[in-house]
Amino acid sequence: SPQFRANILLVDDRRDKLLALEAVLEGLGQNIVKATSGKEALRCLLKQDFAVILLDVSMPGMDGFETASLIRSRLRSERTPIIFVTAFGDTRTHVARGYSLGAVDYLLSPIVPEVLCTKVSVFVDLYKQTELIKRQAEELRRLNRVLENQVAALSAANSELEAFNYSIAHDLRAPLRSM
Numbered sequence: 001s002p003q004f005r006a007n008i009l010l011v012d013d014r015r016d017k018l019l020a021l022e023a024v025l026e027g028l029g030q031n032i033v034k035a036t037s038g039k040e041a042l043r044c045l046l047k048q049d050f051a052v053i054l055l056d057v058s059m060p061g062m063d064g065f066e067t068a069s070l071i072r073s074r075l076r077s078e079r080t081p082i083i084f085v086t087a088f089g090d091t092r093t094h095v096a097r098g099y100s101l102g103a104v105d106y107l108l109s110p111i112v113p114e115v116l117c118t119k120v121s122v123f124v125d126l127y128k129q130t131e132l133i134k135r136q137a138e139e140l141r142r143l144n145r146v147l148e149n150q151v152a153a154l155s156a157a158n159s160e161l162e163a164f165n166y167s168i169a170h171d172l173r174a175p176l177r178s179m
Contacts, residue, residue, distance in 0.1 A: 004131070006051035006124045007031045011041040011067065012085070013059040021054060021085070024113045028121055038067030045077050051127030052120055054107075057086035057098070068101040081123045083107055 035041040057064035084098045087109040
């Protein structure tokens with residue numbers, strides 16, 4: 001059904017920031033998954049697909065850029081939209097690096113809730129439409145297989161009928177010839 005919920009991944013080492021993002025986005029009515037590190041985010045991506053990922057740039061250990069490049073290196077998530085969220089990303093090189101790693105957008109803190117919701121909902125809608133098209137294509141393929149099987153069964157029945165008709169006609173001709 002078109003009413004299924006999309007997954008949104010929030011990645012930030014600070015739980016207070018995760019909760020703030022979640023509070024802003026919960027109004028969209030989707031599944032919100034939270035990760036406190038790049039490694040945890042990658043584990044989440046192994047289990048499920050996401051409509052969009054909100055990724056903090058500055059995290060200890062594996063930063064947002066490193067996490068993004070690993071996300072992009074996996075076939076299943078190479079096209080998943082990433083929005084970088086950062087407090088100090090106003091330097092041009094920082095933003096450029098984010099876009100070069102496949103970021104679709106950059107949000108600087110403090111985040112404007114309406115802007116965040118609008119941007120995320122665009123990716124959620126796009127994801128849902130794509131999923132719907134995939135499901136419809138699968139259903140069409142399934143119906144096509146059913147149809148092919150029915151055509152094959154009808155062909156077989158037709159052949160049997162033709163053989164039966166031939167034998168009946170043959171059997172009727174025999175007595176007529178002897179007359």
